[in-house]
Amino acid sequence: MKKINFILIALMLTLFSSCEDALEIIQPGELGPDVTFQTVNDLQFGLNGVYSAVSGESPIAFSTVFTDEVAIGFANGGQGLNGGEYVFNLNAASADAAAIWNSNYSLINRANRVIAGAKAVIPTAANQAQYNDILAQAHILRAWGHFVLLSHFSTDLTSDSALGVIKMDFVPTVLDQLPRNTNGEVFALINSDLNFASSLSATSNANTTRTFISTDFVKAFKARMAAYRGKYTEVTAFADELITKYPLTPRSATVATEATSLYLNIWTDVAIPTATQNEVIFKLERVPGNGTINSIWASVNSTVNGSPFYEMSTRLYNLLNNTNDIRRRAFLSPSSDPAGGRIVIGKYPGSGGIVQLNDVKIFRTAEMYFLKAEALAEAENFVGVAAQLQAVTNARFVAGTAPVIPVPANKQAAFAQILNQRRIELCFEGHRYLDLKRLGVKAGVTIDRAPEDCSIFNACSIPSNDYRFTMPIPFTEISANTGIKDQQNPGYNN
Secondary structure, eight states: OOOOOHHHHHHHHTTSOOOSSTTOOBOTTOOOHHHHOOSHHHHHHHHHHHHHTOOSHHHHHHHHHHTTSEEEOTTOSSTTOSSSGGGTOOOTTOHHHHHHHHHHHHHHHHHHHHHHHHTTOOOOTTTHHHHHHHHHHHHHHHHHHHHHHHHHHOSOTTOTTSBOOOOOOSOOBTTOOOOOOBHHHHHHHHHHHHGGGGGOOHHHHHOSSSOSOOHHHHHHHHHHHHHHTTOGGGHHHHHHHHHHHSOOOOOOSSSTTGGGOHHHHHHHTOOOSSGGGOOEEEEEOOOTTSOOGGGGTBSSOSSTTSOBSEEEOHHHHHHHOOTTBHHHHHHBOTTOBGGGTBOOBOSOOOBTTBTTOOOEEEEEHHHHHHHHHHHHHHTTOHHHHHHHHHHHHHHHBOTTOOOOOOOOSSHHHHHHHHHHHHHHHTTTTTOHHHHHHHHHHHHTOOOOOOHHHHGGGTOSOOOTTOGGGSOOOOHHHHHHOTTTTTOOOTTOOO
């Protein structure tokens, strides 16, 4: 996120009033956008508030615990248990559903207020480009909020007629009771918002810090969205362009020198000196005062002494347990004691001297290889699938030691291999739940926990077509919004 004057932004955010309803309707006596925003600088402060509402942590927290990325840690005090997400308890009262729903509608609401307020601002010739850039970023961030919501709350992203979420392209009033729109209607708004990318400034498009919206963010967004919708013919061009522009970050030449690996810099948020060696396309910058991502799994820090209430799952550890693979060093805390059953998550070790605090990576080049592999699998080009997966694997292993990715025999095997490689590379980044939701049936794969991680809790897996691979509309929304009360997702009670 932008490193901004927090006093000024706090003053601006007081004008983004909220209410219990996730839509954050206009309250009587509240200042409207036309009063809040009178200059381009006001709009810039408003945009900073939009960025601050982008939450990457909530989907990560839910995905890692509900699926098979974590096991109950030795310092667990009941987290995820007692009717929690680790034992597959998911209902309209679940905090995870509310967190993802509310945070993304807060993002959308703030974007809408900037967009509405911009209509009352007349830019000068000198700041016209900045005005256009602000408006474009607000539209694209609004699109992102809608997409995250659709991904979690729509039963089938490949169907335009399936129920989606509430399309919100205006600031609602207290009288509005709004139903869910179809996927097609929401995707139409998303695509319309993404068309504003042509108005982004040269500074934004330089993507120097990887923390601002750019045309490359939009390309990565479009590649992921096309894959999620099953529109695989649209994936490859975007993926290829980004793979060329953002090569995979190299590892160290040997295991002995792995502490100097540039790949570790991604996770410690240390600058990578050569831009073309940084595979991060976009991330949410976290600074002191923001939420701490590693606190999803541990109370104190990412070491064996940091009171981890969740640890890395046994089967994920087994997939990573090769000393020639830099991901073992990056994702597993060096303080871990696997032989003693203490497998501590180390992907987010802290940055800038602050434990638990790290940037949240949203798009990386590795994902673009996997999305391209999906497109090749759909086209039954299985040699191509293996080649894409091999490219990522080769980049992570000491030269000459990478295991050979076999050519899959059929489409189901191809998607299963893609899921397996995504499970390794993208762990603890919020992908696993959505990956199983959209590809699990096709791949014949579902949640895969080792017996020692789950038998005692009677929570080892659920079927790949289980209704819980779509999240419930939160009870707070159902109870406050009569327009949506009869539109709960299948399998859930209000």
